[in-house]
Amino acid sequence: MYIPDLLPRLLGGDRRALARAISLAEQGGPASRALLAAVYPHTGQAHVVGITGPPGAGKSTLVNALALEWRRRDRTVGIVAVDPTSPFSGGAVLGDRIRMQPLGGDPGVFIRSMASRGRLGGLSRATADAVALIDAAGFQVVIIETVGAGQGEVDIARTAQTTIVVEVPGMGDDVQSIKAGVLEIADLFVVNKADREGADKTVRQLRSMQRLGAPPADGWEPPVLPAVATSGQGITEIVESAGQHAVHLRAGGGADARARATAEGELRAAVQELAIERLRGPAWDALVAQIAARQNNPYSAAEELLRGL
Amino acid sequence: MYIPDLLPRLLGGDRRALARAISLAEQGGPASRALLAAVYPHTGQAHVVGITGPPGAGKSTLVNALALEWRRRDRTVGIVAVDPTSPFSGGAVLGDRIRMQPLGGDPGVFIRSMASRGRLGGLSRATADAVALIDAAGFQVVIIETVGAGQGEVDIARTAQTTIVVEVPGMGDDVQSIKAGVLEIADLFVVNKADREGADKTVRQLRSMQRLGAPPADGWEPPVLPAVATSGQGITEIVESAGQHAVHLRAGGGADARARATAEGELRAAVQELAIERLRGPAWDALVAQIAARQNNPYSAAEELLRGL
Numbered sequence: 192m193y194i195p196d197l198l199p200r201l202l203g204g205d206r207r208a209l210a211r212a213i214s215l216a217e218q219g220g221p222a223s224r225a226l227l228a229a230v231y232p233h234t235g236q237a238h239v240v241g242i243t244g245p246p247g248a249g250k251s252t253l254v255n256a257l258a259l260e261w262r263r264r265d266r267t268v269g270i271v272a273v274d275p276t277s278p279f280s281g282g283a284v285l286g287d288r289i290r291m292q293p294l295g296g297d298p299g300v301f302i303r304s305m306a307s308r309g310r311l312g313g314l315s316r317a318t319a320d321a322v323a324l325i326d327a328a329g330f331q332v333v334i335i336e337t338v339g340a341g342q343g344e345v346d347i348a349r350t351a352q353t354t355i356v357v358e359v360p361g362m363g364d365d366v367q368s369i370k371a372g373v374l375e376i377a378d379l380f381v382v383n384k385a386d387r388e389g390a391d392k393t394v395r396q397l398r399s400m401q402r403l404g405a406p407p408a409d410g411w412e413p414p415v416l417p418a419v420a421t422s423g424q425g426i427t428e429i430v431e432s433a434g435q436h437a438v439h440l441r442a443g444g445g446a447d448a449r450a451r452a453t454a455e456g457e458l459r460a461a462v463q464e465l466a467i468e469r470l471r472g473p474a475w476d477a478l479v480a481q482i483a484a485r486q487n488n489p490y491s492a493a494e495e496l497l498r499g500l
Numbered sequence: 501m502y503i504p505d506l507l508p509r510l511l512g513g514d515r516r517a518l519a520r521a522i523s524l525a526e527q528g529g530p531a532s533r534a535l536l537a538a539v540y541p542h543t544g545q546a547h548v549v550g551i552t553g554p555p556g557a558g559k560s561t562l563v564n565a566l567a568l569e570w571r572r573r574d575r576t577v578g579i580v581a582v583d584p585t586s587p588f589s590g591g592a593v594l595g596d597r598i599r600m601q602p603l604g605g606d607p608g609v610f611i612r613s614m615a616s617r618g619r620l621g622g623l624s625r626a627t628a629d630a631v632a633l634i635d636a637a638g639f640q641v642v643i644i645e646t647v648g649a650g651q652g653e654v655d656i657a658r659t660a661q662t663t664i665v666v667e668v669p670g671m672g673d674d675v676q677s678i679k680a681g682v683l684e685i686a687d688l689f690v691v692n693k694a695d696r697e698g699a700d701k702t703v704r705q706l707r708s709m710q711r712l713g714a715p716p717a718d719g720w721e722p723p724v725l726p727a728v729a730t731s732g733q734g735i736t737e738i739v740e741s742a743g744q745h746a747v748h749l750r751a752g753g754g755a756d757a758r759a760r761a762t763a764e765g766e767l768r769a770a771v772q773e774l775a776i777e778r779l780r781g782p783a784w785d786a787l788v789a790q791i792a793a794r795q796n797n798p799y800s801a802a803e804e805l806l807r808g809l
Contacts, residue, residue, distance in 0.1 A: 224799040231797030245554055447792070454791035454798070461802035462779060463772040469806070470771060482763035483756070488540030489763070490533035493770035497778070500809055 241351030269325035385417035550660030578634035669698035694726035
């Protein structure tokens with residue numbers, strides 16, 4: 192597809208154009224930036240929901256169940272599955288293709304796995320771009336699924352208006368589970384696999400950890416919701432709670448603060464990508480070799496490069 | 501402590517100076533960069549070992565056991581525990597203080613938890629700086645412990661010469677465990693809690709996943725080592741295997757390639773930090789507000805800012 196054709200088709204909701212646009216955004220570069228710049232005024236409509244939690248928490252199954260519930264409520268749904276460095280496929284297809292099957296063929300659902308192999312630090316930027324493109328294509332709910340609890344995931348979660356943190360009963364011991372580290376970004380907690388032994392204890396632990404923390408600055412007390420994604424138990428409550436959170440954000444002005452935080456993160460990512468792109472070249476390579484040989488240091492080298500910009 | 505005094509004391513192995521220097525590096529800014537630039541020529545001596553894996557895998561206990569084993573072999577050990585966004589303490593003290601106790605009081609061991617609250621994307625840079633400082637202070641082995649499997653952790657792992665990926669038996673189902681995503685960065689696999697049911701299966705799975713992947717480019721086939729960190733079982737083998745990997749790197753020239761990759765990552769992080777630091781201000785804030793209001797987009801705004809640099 193010719194790139195200038197992409198924009199009108201994308202805004203018209205053409206799935207092939209959307210897929211092509213996301214691939215372009217994943218590559219980055221000037222054409223990608225031009226497209227995103229043109230798309231940006233058409234974004235900001237979707238309810239962006241982030242879902243994060245440790246491997247094995249059943250996030251993909253939960254995403255699937257939530258998407259089906261939103262579809263039952265006549266909302267169109269985009270899904271961005273972020274899978275860091277899957278080694279063999281260069282992407283996340285292995286698990287997701289199986290799990291997402293029940294949604295396949297529904298024109299009201301768009302699913303995309305983000306490959307992240309080798310893209311140092313650029314995943315957060317590419318994910319935000321994918322969300323913007325799906326939003327611009329008219330999908331009403333955009334779900335971002337991320338694995339794990341690292342800084343990268345926290346950055347990605349900041350793209351979301353509503354962040355759901357998924358835990359499961361009895362994963363590791365208590366201290367480790369507190370260390371998982373995504374608690375402060377949670378707008379909703381879901382204890383998935385709640386039919387397992389220890390689910391009540393996990394719910395109680397999360398509630399008592401909330402009491403230990405500072406009271407929420409924006410007046411939203413994140414609920415702790417038990418669920419069994421495989422059977423659909425608790426899914427309605429999660430969808431409703433996410434909806435209430437969106438309403439709360441808009442009513443309390445929290446939506447503006449989140450939009451500014453998201454905007455700042457996107458600007459930062461764009462500046463960083465652009466700066467690196469412009470600075471790479473023979474001088475960059477020479478400085479890298481000097482740093483590796485301990486004849487120079489990253490900070491003096493960075494000053495030198497930025498002086499030349 | 502007066503900053504100019506830091507450098508000689510740090511290079512002399514003064515622990516208070518080292519702690520102070522890491523705090524300075526965590527804050528970033530010009531003083532931090534000046535110190536790091538001065539320290540850099542004295543780095544590159546330590547064997548830097550990264551340890552990563554999902555929450556609940558027993559990483560802290562494993563780090564503790566490995567450090568004790570290295571101490572038995574008369575190696576001094578620095579430990580950097582990276583704990584993303586621990587919500588209540590602003591750091592990682594909660595778990596680590598308990599677990600690291602047996603090492604406390606040994607002058608041949610230096611332990612540091614990196615707080616990461618609110619430091620968007622800067623954790624990778626601050627961790628690399630902490631490693632450099634500990635290295636310059638003369639510690640022979642530096643262990644970096646990271647939680648999770650996200651892009652941030654992958655970036656951090658690139659700071660290490662030898663990366664150990666920890667798995668445990670029966671965590672989640674098979675597909676999810678493949679999705680954990682740190683496999684391609686592993687130089688050693690450790691199946692911890694190997695006295696649990698399913699340990700053999702986890703070892704077999706990891707080995708068959710290795711066979712599915714591309715053969716290692718550098719001729720190093722990552723071993724899969726069972727261990728029980730709490731009882732010390734398998735710890736000797738891990739320390740020896742890590743040592744063999746360091747020898748392999750030096751012998752095969754892989755050490756140079758890793759040093760260049762590390763240098764490039766450090767240069768990239770330094771450029772990004774410096775660029776953002778210089779660009780922040782009233783113009784930055786105005787552009788953020790425009791982007792949030794959809795009157796501008798991150799890419800055009802980034803171009804505008806970089807033109808003004």
